[in-house]
Amino acid sequence: MAYRKLANTAGRLMGPTAPSKRYALTQDVSNQHVSTQDDKSITKINNSNKSLLHPLTDNSANKHLEEYEHEVKGRFDRIVPFLKKISALQHEQDFVKNAQKLAFLELGFELPNHVLDKAWVKPLDMRALFSWCVFQAHQQASDYFFNSDPLNGSKESSAAKSFQSFLVDCGFHLLDLTPCSDGRLAHSVAYALRIPFSAVRRRSHAGALFDVENTVNRWIKTEHSRYREGVPNPAEVPTRYLKAVTYHFSSLDPLHQGCAAHGSNDEAAAAAGHQRLLDFREAVENSFCCGASVDLLLIGIDTDTDAIRIHIPSSNSQIDINNWISAADIYEDTKSLSIDQAIAKINSIVKENSPNNSDLGMIKFITKLIVNNISQIDYVRQLYGGAYPDAGHAERFIGVGIGFKEVHLRNLTYFAHLDTVEEGAPDLDVGIKIFKGLNLSRDLPIPVVVRFDYSGRVPGARDRAISDCKRVDNAISIRYKDLVDDGFLHTLLTIRDRDIKVPAEVVGSSLDPAFQEAH
Numbered sequence: 001m002a003y004r005k006l007a008n009t010a011g012r013l014m015g016p017t018a019p020s021k022r023y024a025l026t027q028d029v030s031n032q033h034v035s036t037q038d039d040k041s042i043t044k045i046n047n048s049n050k051s052l053l054h055p056l057t058d059n060s061a062n063k064h065l066e067e068y069e070h071e072v073k074g075r076f077d078r079i080v081p082f083l084k085k086i087s088a089l090q091h092e093q094d095f096v097k098n099a100q101k102l103a104f105l106e107l108g109f110e111l112p113n114h115v116l117d118k119a120w121v122k123p124l125d126m127r128a129l130f131s132w133c134v135f136q137a138h139q140q141a142s143d144y145f146f147n148s149d150p151l152n153g154s155k156e157s158s159a160a161k162s163f164q165s166f167l168v169d170c171g172f173h174l175l176d177l178t179p180c181s182d183g184r185l186a187h188s189v190a191y192a193l194r195i196p197f198s199a200v201r202r203r204s205h206a207g208a209l210f211d212v213e214n215t216v217n218r219w220i221k222t223e224h225s226r227y228r229e230g231v232p233n234p235a236e237v238p239t240r241y242l243k244a245v246t247y248h249f250s251s252l253d254p255l256h257q258g259c260a261a262h263g264s265n266d267e268a269a270a271a272a273g274h275q276r277l278l279d280f281r282e283a284v285e286n287s288f289c290c291g292a293s294v295d296l297l298l299i300g301i302d303t304d305t306d307a308i309r310i311h312i313p314s315s316n317s318q319i320d321i322n323n324w325i326s327a328a329d330i331y332e333d334t335k336s337l338s339i340d341q342a343i344a345k346i347n348s349i350v351k352e353n354s355p356n357n358s359d360l361g362m363i364k365f366i367t368k369l370i371v372n373n374i375s376q377i378d379y380v381r382q383l384y385g386g387a388y389p390d391a392g393h394a395e396r397f398i399g400v401g402i403g404f405k406e407v408h409l410r411n412l413t414y415f416a417h418l419d420t421v422e423e424g425a426p427d428l429d430v431g432i433k434i435f436k437g438l439n440l441s442r443d444l445p446i447p448v449v450v451r452f453d454y455s456g457r458v459p460g461a462r463d464r465a466i467s468d469c470k471r472v473d474n475a476i477s478i479r480y481k482d483l484v485d486d487g488f489l490h491t492l493l494t495i496r497d498r499d500i501k502v503p504a505e506v507v508g509s510s511l512d513p514a515f516q517e518a519h
Contacts, residue, residue, distance in 0.1 A: 045382050054335045056342050056371055057378040058194075065191060066383060068150050072409055075107070075137040076396045082106050083129055090119045109136045114513045127445040131490035132511050134397050134447040138492070142503040145406035153196035154501060160196035164232065166368065167199070171361030172295065173232050173239040174222050176201040178210040178276075179246040180259055180269075181415035181427055183395035184303040184388075188246055190408040191379070192306045194372035197408055204415040206427040207261030208245045208273045215243070216283050219294070240293035242365075243280055245273035250391065251328075252304045257391050260430060266300070270311070270321040274298055281317065295362065299369075300324065304387040306376045307331070310366050314355035325353050325366075327373045346370050393438060398431045398446065400424075401472060403453035403496055406504070413449075419468075421475035432480060446489045448476065451504065456497040466507050469493040473508070484510070 045063045053059060086099050096116045103111045115128050144150060152159050167175060175195070179185040181204040189195050189202055201218065203210065219241055226235040233239060247269040250257035258264030262272060277296040284292045296317040300309040307328035313319045330349055334342040347367045354363055380386060394411040400418065407413045414431040418424025435446040450472050454465035473491050476484075483489035493508035 045379070053378050053382075054331055054342070054374050055337060055339050056334075057375045059378075061194070062375060062379045062382065065151075065379065069409055071150075072141045072144070073396075073412065075140055076134065076412075078106060079130065079133040079137065083126060083133070086111075086129070087124060087126060090124045095119055107133060107136070108140065112511060112513075115511075125487065127443075127487045128490065128511055131445050131447045131492075135449065135490075135492040135506075135509065135511070138397060138449055139504065139506065142406050142494075146501050146503040149501075151190050151197060151408060153190060153198055155198045157196060157198070160199045163196050163199040167242075167365075168233055168237075168239060169361070170365040170368075171239050171359065172242040172365070173226065173237070174201060175199070175242050175244065176215070176218065177244045177246060178202075178208050178215075179204050179301075180208045180248055180261065181206045181417065181431075182248060182259065182303075183393060183411045183414045185246060185248055185301060185410075186407050186413055186415070187410040188301060191410065192301055192308060192373060192376050193369055194375060197405065203417055205417060206430055207259055207269065208247050209261070209276055210245070210280075212276065212279050212283055215280050216287065219243075219284060238293075240295045242295045242297060243277060244297040244299060245277055246299045246301055247273045248301050248303050250304050251302045251307075252387055253391060257303065260434075267321070270298065270300060274311075274319055274321050277317075277319070295359075297362075297366075302328070304391060306373070306380050308369065308373045310369065312350065312354045312358060312366060313362060315357040315359045315362075318355070323353075325349060325370070327370050327377065330370055331374055331377050343367070343371060393434045395434065395438065396447070398428075398435060398448045399451060400428060400431075400448055400476070401451040401469070403451035403494075403498070403504075404449075405453075405496075405498070418472075421472055421479055425479070428476075428479075432483075440488060445487060446483065448489060448491045449494060450476075450491055451494045451496065453496045453498040456499045462495065462497070465495040466493075469495060469507060473510075477510075 045059065045066045082103070085102065089095055089098060092098070096113065096119075099116055100110050103109065111129060112132055115125050115132070118125070149157065154160060167173070177189065177200050179188045179202070185204070189200055190197050205211070222241060223235070225231045226233060248259055249266040249269065250264070254266065255264055258266055259269045262269040277298065281294050281296060284294050294317075296313055296319060298311040298313075298319050298321065300311075301307075305328065307326065309324040309326045311319050311321060311324045330346055334345050337345060347363070350363050350367050350370070380388065388410070390411055393414070395414040396412055398416060399407065399413045400416045402417060402419070404413065404415065407415075414434055416424055416427040416431050418427065421428060432446065439446055450469050452465040452468040454461040456462065470493065473493055476489070476491060480489050490510045492506065494504040494506055496502065496504045
């Protein structure tokens with residue numbers, strides 16, 4: 001089988017092998033949230049169907065990830081059915097008391113009394129209640145993530161330590177990954193690539209177009225830590241900084257469900273990500289000479305199946321965007337082998353499809369990514385019949401600012417990483433456009449969570465993070481004034497000390513009583 005894929009005559013990159021007819025879904029891809037709790041078409045992962053899995057699939061890990069996905073997304077998916085019940089009760093005797101009791105029973109938190117108390121004089125503000133519930137579900141998810149480490153990926157976990165050791169063995173001291181801010185890639189680290197979240201530096205951007213200057217500054221900080229502290233490893237160890245970009249495409253609906261930032265053009269998405277990588281490397285070399293240790297990697301992910309494709313770089317990080325290996329093809333070609341045979345075959349495929357001078361550590365690293373991704377391919381096949389039912393956007397809220405380390409689920413959050421609204425306007429505008437289709441079309445508001453992480457080691461950093469939240473919140477209220485005035489956009493302001501393992505802290509909201517009274 002040929003694993004290198006080339007651009008077709010139309011100039012659009014062909015996606016990896018689409019699911020066969022027994023896996024393919026004829027699905028309405030309208031913008032609707034898909035419940036993972038009550039949809040009877042979803043098959044639970046169990047141990048009785050192991051014969052249908054690839055020999056490299058970690059079924060135990062898949063089951064654990066399924067439980068986490070259902071636990072967190074279920075909190076959001078219960079909101080609308082609950083609010084429909086509340087809406088029907090608003091004119092009954094003891095409404096506030098009964099509503100609070102039902103809210104705690106079904107959602108695990110109480111509703112804002114200042115909203116409920118007005119139900120006897122005017123219709124219940126369902127938009128405010130919807131936003132409140134989304135914000136509370138976000139807080140529950142943040143508490144769960146940082147207090148319980150449900151993905152087993154914290155710095156203290158054996159998985160994170162093992163991966164960091166493996167990374168160094170491959171010749172890299174840090175993995176810096178930029179996925180697209182599209183919510184369909186929010187799970188790319190913990191699920192699609194199966195990398196412990198604390199072992200990778202992740203910051204999402206629309207179209208995976210990361211800020212070169214900021215990335216150079218983060219590279220400087222990393223190299224400085226190596227010289228001063230020996231973290232993540234001493235500077236005299238000849239390892240490199242690995243910068244990777246993850247773009248995305250759709251194998252089932254390539255013309256409509258690809259990356260919006262690139263007009264659903266796979267070739268444009270790959271080319272833009274590649275160019276940004278080249279710009280980063282050139283910036284480092286121009287500033288710190290050509291001996292600066294930066295390696296590059298370009299990865300594509302099929303948002304329908306989670307199968308990845310990898311453009312294997314040469315030893316000097318030259319990348320051909322028209323050539324890649326497909327995990328979906330490799331899955332099919334190795335599914336009948338034993339575990340040892342499958343791993344050996346994958347390693348052989350990576351070597352055979354690598355440029356002649358590819359680095360052996362990079363080959364080892366790419367082999368690991370393919371092996372990991374095979375479990376995710378089976379995850380999607382087991383749970384969703386081979387392709388996700390929500391082919392398009394189905395995010396629950398927009399995340400704005402710097403942070404959100406706890407978000408590792410597909411279609412949970414649309415990211416708009418920014419310091420200022422003016423700077424990040426293109427990303428944020430895309431998110432608002434998406435949610436106009438997702439929520440406003442159903443007369444529901446757009447929930448926006450503003451987050452600024454800070455270092456508790458730095459005096460005054462917490463106060464500055466709060467000020468940043470308020471500054472961005474004010475800019476959002478000005479830029480989207482009509483939505484805010486009509487109750488179609490609500491914000492939650494949060495901060496988090498990134499130096500310690502603590503959940504996000506709420507420092508304000510457009511749903512606060514004082515704010516509500518002002519409007």
